[in-house]
Amino acid sequence: MAFHPFDVSVPFVLLLALVVRLLSLPLLRRAQGAFRARSSAMVAGTGAGTAGPLPGAVVAELAACAVFGALLVALLTEIPGIGLGLRMPAAFADLSGLQREMHLRNGAAQLELWLVAAPALALWLLLGHLARRRLLTVGMPAAVAEDGRLRRGGLVRFWLLAVLGVAVLPVGVVLAGVAFQAVALVSARRLPALTGPAAVIVFPPRPEPVPAAAPTAPATAPTAPATAPTAPATAPASATPVPPPAPPGPAAVRVPHQPLHGHEPRGIGGYRLLGRIGAGGMGTVYLAQREGAATQVALKTINLDLLDDPDLLRRFRREAEVLAMVPGAYTARVLDTGVDAGRPFLAMELLDGRPLDAHLRELGPLRAPEALRALALALAVALSGVHRLGLVHRDLKPANVMLTSAGPRLLDFGIAALVDGTRLTATGAGPGTLTYMAPEQFGDEPVGTAADVWAWACCVVCAAHGSSPFAATSTGGVIRRIVDTGPEPSALAAVRALDPALAAVVTRALTPDPSDRPTDGAALLALLTDAPQEDVRAEITRGWSTLRR
Incomplete structure (x- = not known):
């Protein structure tokens, strides 16, 4: 049976990404908390809204992910025949090295790549969606998850990641993203409930004068012993x-x-x-x-x-x-x-x-x-x-x-x-x-x-x-x-x-x-x-x- 570089490279990338994500877990949790607070404040009308600057913790988390992704790309590029440095579509990938290493005929290398890449991309997008949904629902006001602006932002994020995964990112980075999103999903389930003024979103009434006849309503007397x-x-x-x-x-x-x-x-x-x-x-x-x-x-x-x-x-x-x-x-x-x-x-x-x-x-x-x-x-x-x-x-x-x-x-x-x-x-x-x-x-x-x-x-x-x-x-x-x-x-x-x-x-x-x-x-x-x-x-x-x- 032929030895496939994927047999080693997939677990290697997943394990590496998991270790890095767990080491940076405090940064992730701070970013998640800042995202929740910003979302709740936006819905409550007390924040800057979607046009406001991102919280520092969120910016730091995005920067850390970008740096890790760049380092991973460099690592995968330096390992001959690992395959995970390739991008998903054949039009953007030189598959000749993969064919030689895996002893595959024409077209088989592309199929082998897609067997790893397609499920990885789907899982990455699914876990990212579930993690975001958890952040907006668990321990959060119900109005946050139903807000149209946040829903539109989630759709934009989803399709942006899909385009990046298909056309830009190497397969190894997508696999690392799977590990990152899995940890983010577990972390989102364990975040404490939001507290402070943004924790409860109530739609307050406009004060209205009380009708003079209201105090005489007989229906309320039995309920006030x-x-x-x-x-x-x-x-x-x-x-x-x-x-x-x-x-x-x-x-x-x-x-x-x-x-x-x-x-x-x-x-x-x-x-x-x-x-x-x-x-x-x-x-x-x-x-x-x-x-x-x-x-x-x-x-x-x-x-x-x-x-x-x-x-x-x-x-x-x-x-x-x-x-x-x-x-x-x-x-x-x-x-x-x-x-x-x-x-x-x-x-x-x-x-x-x-x-x-x-x-x-x-x-x-x-x-x-x-x-x-x-x-x-x-x-x-x-x-x-x-x-x-x-x-x-x-x-x-x-x-x-x-x-x-x-x-x-x-x-x-x-x-x-x-x-x-x-x-x-x-x-x-x-x-x-x-x-x-x-x-x-x-x-x-x-x-x-x-x-x-x-x-x-x-x-x-x-x-x-x-x-x-x-x-x-x-x-x-x-x-x-x-x-x-x-x-x-x-x-x-x-x-x-x-x-x-x-x-x-x-x-x-x-x-x-x-x-x-x-x-x-x-x-x-x-x-x-x-x-x-x-x-x-x-x-x-x-x-x-x-x-x-």
């Missing part, structure tokens, strides 16, 4: 145009939503899904309606690819029961919980508006002192109800504060906190978001309700200043500010310029020693005001009417 603040609503006894402090029922809220994709369910747990409000790397929020009922809800559920984690499901079910007890005063009410075919869900009150971080990006910091104080009071009221149950939110930040037409709402006790590892927990466990974390969260000390008070102060400062008082250019810089140098003076000055009395409470809430801060939401509220509960709600309503939308 735990909303004490809504009971003394003044709308029935007052003709003032200011909306009541508690938001209208879900049936009165109109929230923009996207059509369901073909692979998405049409119903979960007895709820008919009407559309998709938004999606994150780990969960999706649907506009839903209970079968036989008129009330619409926001139904949150975990993505299907996370259902294999029994601990995640167990914690979700346990915490869903606890969340149903959280008071409805300036929080989103949990109306129903359950599991459908192994998939847990939460049916929550449907809210209009947008998160505080989105408001700050689009309109800048709050400029009305009354609106800033209303935000601070509402969050303090919400924390007092949460802390009364012996719970710590652990992830209070602008992304978890919804600015609705009826007032601020503290959100993300459920899916977003759970899947990011910052779930609502009993005192003494769980991480948070770095720039809103209290000093005790970096050590071994027990973490209690005072950590939420610290995060409350950070959110108030962020609302007035535009960013956290502990924001810095690096992780180390953030931690140094939190545990050592203290908050940015200009950030505190922004609060002081709007409301000196509120700034004094914020400063105390940012005391490094937890024992020197207000102990919980109730103590915080007592520092802010000594007015009766009804007067506090009225002040929040008046102040909120000054918010620029």
Whole structure:
């Protein structure tokens, strides 16, 4: 049996490429993370888009691949008769050397070359497509994979690689590309979920005035047994145009939503899904309606690819029961919980508006002192109800504060906190978001309700200043500010310029020693005001009417 150079050269090239790719794996993962962040930011409207410059990590990865390809071409060219230095079509290849080495007749050398090259090219293109698809789907907002610009970019990339593989690149480089793409596919499956502002792409509604008749809708009354603040609503006894402090029922809220994709369910747990409000790397929020009922809800559920984690499901079910007890005063009410075919869900009150971080990006910091104080009071009221149950939110930040037409709402006790590892927990466990974390969260000390008070102060400062008082250019810089140098003076000055009395409470809430801060939401509220509960709600309503939308 004749000896074929392909018998040795194919495994040699594959092994060489695999070793090089594994050695450069950190570069690959950085490039993949940068590509995901850029794609998500582009879809969310916060990035430069396809016309913007490529991230440095992506450029470095492309340059490294080009250098390796050039070196491999030089190596294959120097090895006589290896065959893999030839390009695929006969018109571009001198096959005489291959014929002599393999003792093949006319035409047989070309056939032998294609038997290696054609499957290699097909596999290279397939693995590249799957790796790119994984990058845009696993742990990413659903809207990213459906974006038309990214799809067109993927098609252009596919055909460019096909042309290069057929007409330009030697067979050995294509084989090396197979090894590179196989590693990239495995790496894409293991990337962590995207976090930060680009991690959840929600299509926010345009703020609309709430109809005066909405608070009287009788259909919402049976769904609000735990909303004490809504009971003394003044709308029935007052003709003032200011909306009541508690938001209208879900049936009165109109929230923009996207059509369901073909692979998405049409119903979960007895709820008919009407559309998709938004999606994150780990969960999706649907506009839903209970079968036989008129009330619409926001139904949150975990993505299907996370259902294999029994601990995640167990914690979700346990915490869903606890969340149903959280008071409805300036929080989103949990109306129903359950599991459908192994998939847990939460049916929550449907809210209009947008998160505080989105408001700050689009309109800048709050400029009305009354609106800033209303935000601070509402969050303090919400924390007092949460802390009364012996719970710590652990992830209070602008992304978890919804600015609705009826007032601020503290959100993300459920899916977003759970899947990011910052779930609502009993005192003494769980991480948070770095720039809103209290000093005790970096050590071994027990973490209690005072950590939420610290995060409350950070959110108030962020609302007035535009960013956290502990924001810095690096992780180390953030931690140094939190545990050592203290908050940015200009950030505190922004609060002081709007409301000196509120700034004094914020400063105390940012005391490094937890024992020197207000102990919980109730103590915080007592520092802010000594007015009766009804007067506090009225002040929040008046102040909120000054918010620029």
